[in-house]
Amino acid sequence: MNKPPNLFLQLEEDINLASLNPNTQNLLLRNLNTLKTTQLNIMIVGATGAGKSSTINALFNMDIATVGTSSSPETSNITAYTLHNLVLWDSAGLGDGYTNDKQHAKAIKQKLKERTKDGELLIDLVLVIIDGSTRDLGTPVTLINNVILPSIGDNPNERILVAINQADVAQKGRDAWDYDNNRPTPASAVFLDNKIESLKQRLFESSKLTISPIYYVAGFHDGEHQQLPYNLSKLLLLIVEHTPKNKRVILANRTLSTKKSAWQDDDERCDYNQQTRHHLWEGIMDSIHHGADIGSDIGFVFGRTGELIGALIGGTLGAISGGLRSLFRL
Numbered sequence: 100m101n102k103p104p105n106l107f108l109q110l111e112e113d114i115n116l117a118s119l120n121p122n123t124q125n126l127l128l129r130n131l132n133t134l135k136t137t138q139l140n141i142m143i144v145g146a147t148g149a150g151k152s153s154t155i156n157a158l159f160n161m162d163i164a165t166v167g168t169s170s171s172p173e174t175s176n177i178t179a180y181t182l183h184n185l186v187l188w189d190s191a192g193l194g195d196g197y198t199n200d201k202q203h204a205k206a207i208k209q210k211l212k213e214r215t216k217d218g219e220l221l222i223d224l225v226l227v228i229i230d231g232s233t234r235d236l237g238t239p240v241t242l243i244n245n246v247i248l249p250s251i252g253d254n255p256n257e258r259i260l261v262a263i264n265q266a267d268v269a270q271k272g273r274d275a276w277d278y279d280n281n282r283p284t285p286a287s288a289v290f291l292d293n294k295i296e297s298l299k300q301r302l303f304e305s306s307k308l309t310i311s312p313i314y315y316v317a318g319f320h321d322g323e324h325q326q327l328p329y330n331l332s333k334l335l336l337l338i339v340e341h342t343p344k345n346k347r348v349i350l351a352n353r354t355l356s357t358k359k360s361a362w363q364d365d366d367e368r369c370d371y372n373q374q375t376r377h378h379l380w381e382g383i384m385d386s387i388h389h390g391a392d393i394g395s396d397i398g399f400v401f402g403r404t405g406e407l408i409g410a411l412i413g414g415t416l417g418a419i420s421g422g423l424r425s426l427f428r429l
């Protein structure tokens with residue numbers, strides 16, 4: 100796919116070309132300018148080797164994060180990767196010895212408490228990644244309860260996302276994964292669903308969190324072998340749904356992986372990519388439109404941006420079913 104276009108430029112052009120009254124036009128431009136300086140901050144935490152860096156690489160548009168190939172932790176403390184207005188905080192994996200773990204936990208807590216100059220918490224979302232092959236769910240639950248929860252502020256259920264990675268190797272044995280169709284075998288699917296359920300229960304019992312974890316495969320490619328992602332589209336939808344509406348455009352604007360194979364295979368329990376497009380579009384309209392009374396003109400004003408988003412997200416996440424008009428609800 101060609102270089103993804105800059106949505107901010109397109110939005111600006113649309114607003115300038117639209118025949119609106121000058122007040123509305125100014126308001127839309129002001130909203131857009133606010134958006135241009137807004138950041139979405141996502142922190143990724145989890146045990147060393149769980150696949151934090153691999154997940155970042157699979158979801159987003161470049162090989163930004165160094166992926167470990169040995170058992171020594173590759174990410175020391177917290178590294179920030181900036182992709183336009185998106186900042187990903189890749190934290191060092193816990194499970195790196197008692198002293199280091201204490202330091203890593205302290206760094207995570209500090210980052211979670213950090214505030215922007217407007218007094219808002221810097222970190223919008225925390226994504227907790229768990230290695231699917233681990234039997235020990237106690238450690239991630241403790242990480243959430245003791246490190247994240249005390250520092251995250253309000254709405255923890257909205258701001259903590261939990262995902263079990265490496266679903267392809269979660270169960271031992273040859274029959275754990277259907278490699279031909281890139282999906283779990285029926286037995287494995289039951290095993291993974293049970294794991295999700297027990298994690299969910301433990302989080303509720305220990306701290307009344309009502310988080311629904313998902314499982315997925317970030318995948319890997321080591322030159323010789325390749326494992327394609329699975330349920331990455333489900334993970335993206337989880338992220339998009341929990342991203343504040345006014346910041347969703349940031350995810351749509353030149354950050355997502357353009358590899359089709361990343362968004363292809365999932366459990367098909369819903370059309371995740373369609374849902375993602377819907378939430379992104381809704382967020383974009385909401386943030387630009389905010390406070391402006393342009394009512395039914397909205398589809399008209401942003402028609403060209405809409406087409407671009409359709410092409411961009413459609414090209415990345417698969418063709419839009421029902422056409423652009425269904426997105427605009429025209």
Ligand SMILES: Nc1nc2c(ncn2[C@@H]2O[C@H](COP(=O)(O)OP(=O)(O)OP(=O)(O)O)[C@@H](O)[C@H]2O)c(=O)[nH]1
Binds near residue numbers: 315316
């Ligand atoms: N089979 C399989 N391997 C994976 C998957 N995701 C990651 N891996 C492998 O797991 C290993 C660790 O991945 P990383 O992404 O470096 O893990 P990390 O959580 O960033 O680790 P630290 O930076 O050390 O904390 C690498 O060898 C990856 O290739 C997956 O979904 N399936």
Ligand SMILES: [Mg+2]
Binds near residue numbers: 151152153165166167
């Ligand atoms: Mg890493």
